[in-house]
Amino acid sequence: MDTYNENILEKLAGEPKNAWKRILILLVVMALVIWGNTGSNFNGITEKGLNVARAIVYGITHPETLLLFNLTSKGIPMLLLETISIAFLGTLIGATLAIPFAFLSATNIVPRWVSLIFRSITMMIRTIPALVWALIWIRVTGPGAFCGVVTQSIASIGMVSKMYITAIENLDAGVLEALDAAGCNTFEKIRVGVIPQLSASFISTAIYRFDINLKDATILGIVGAGGIGFPLTDAIANARWNRVGAFVICLVALVIVIEWISTKIRARLARGRK
Numbered sequence: 001m002d003t004y005n006e007n008i009l010e011k012l013a014g015e016p017k018n019a020w021k022r023i024l025i026l027l028v029v030m031a032l033v034i035w036g037n038t039g040s041n042f043n044g045i046t047e048k049g050l051n052v053a054r055a056i057v058y059g060i061t062h063p064e065t066l067l068l069f070n071l072t073s074k075g076i077p078m079l080l081l082e083t084i085s086i087a088f089l090g091t092l093i094g095a096t097l098a099i100p101f102a103f104l105s106a107t108n109i110v111p112r113w114v115s116l117i118f119r120s121i122t123m124m125i126r127t128i129p130a131l132v133w134a135l136i137w138i139r140v141t142g143p144g145a146f147c148g149v150v151t152q153s154i155a156s157i158g159m160v161s162k163m164y165i166t167a168i169e170n171l172d173a174g175v176l177e178a179l180d181a182a183g184c185n186t187f188e189k190i191r192v193g194v195i196p197q198l199s200a201s202f203i204s205t206a207i208y209r210f211d212i213n214l215k216d217a218t219i220l221g222i223v224g225a226g227g228i229g230f231p232l233t234d235a236i237a238n239a240r241w242n243r244v245g246a247f248v249i250c251l252v253a254l255v256i257v258i259e260w261i262s263t264k265i266r267a268r269l270a271r272g273r274k
Helices: 002-014 019-037 047-061 078-102 113-126 130-141 145-169 175-179 188-223 229-237 241-270
Strands: none
Touching: 047 241, 078 113, 078 145, 078 175, 078 188, 078 241, 113 145, 130 145, 130 188, 145 188, 175 188, 188 229, 229 241
16 A cells, blocks of 8 residues: 555656646636726616616516417417427528538548538638628518528528538548448448438437527517517517516526427437437
8 A cells, every 4th residue: 555655646746847837827817807807897786777676576576477378479379489480490491401511511521622612611601690690681581580590590500510510520431431442422422321320410419509599589589580589679678577577487488398308309319219
């Protein structure tokens, strides 16, 4: 035991001394925190602000129940259904369009110059936020759910393609080499040797993106891209906190249910079940 302890002490003594690096990193972080706080001017909460905060808490805890059972186009059930539909269609279209982009961006599938072109396209798509895409497309399609679907389809391509590319480039190179030896062309390699291995990963990525799109659909509604976002913004602007409470509670419940279902599906895919 003494010899074992001595070996441990020798290894610890032989480790490089990086204390000065840690101190330097700590000082840099502290300097950034102090510098960041210089732009934050907090002068306290006014009495009016406290009254608004109380009204918000009261409204959220006392939601307008009539909206929960209103089955017209202005009721919460129909607005939630529209929001889910926008997120689902946007994810389905975006995830489908991301597949050719991903394969044409993977360096182990196509020549490097082709990969560079399509990687640049997906990076450009990914750089622009979904809200900006909505502001662009609303000028083309006009306000409504269709604008939300188009926006989420385009916005999904960037992120989903990136994750697809990672999965494709992590494939076993031996499979592609065997297909090359058999005389398969690029499209045959993708259809026979690649897609069967990637289907579970692709589905899991699409489900994850659906979770994101469901939350984004609420934000996109603020600019008129359909869904529950615009009525929620209107209720906040008019200080109708009981209505806001009903919207928030239903959105939270919806996200929890969708998250639970998607987690179960991803877990089954990870274990190789269908």
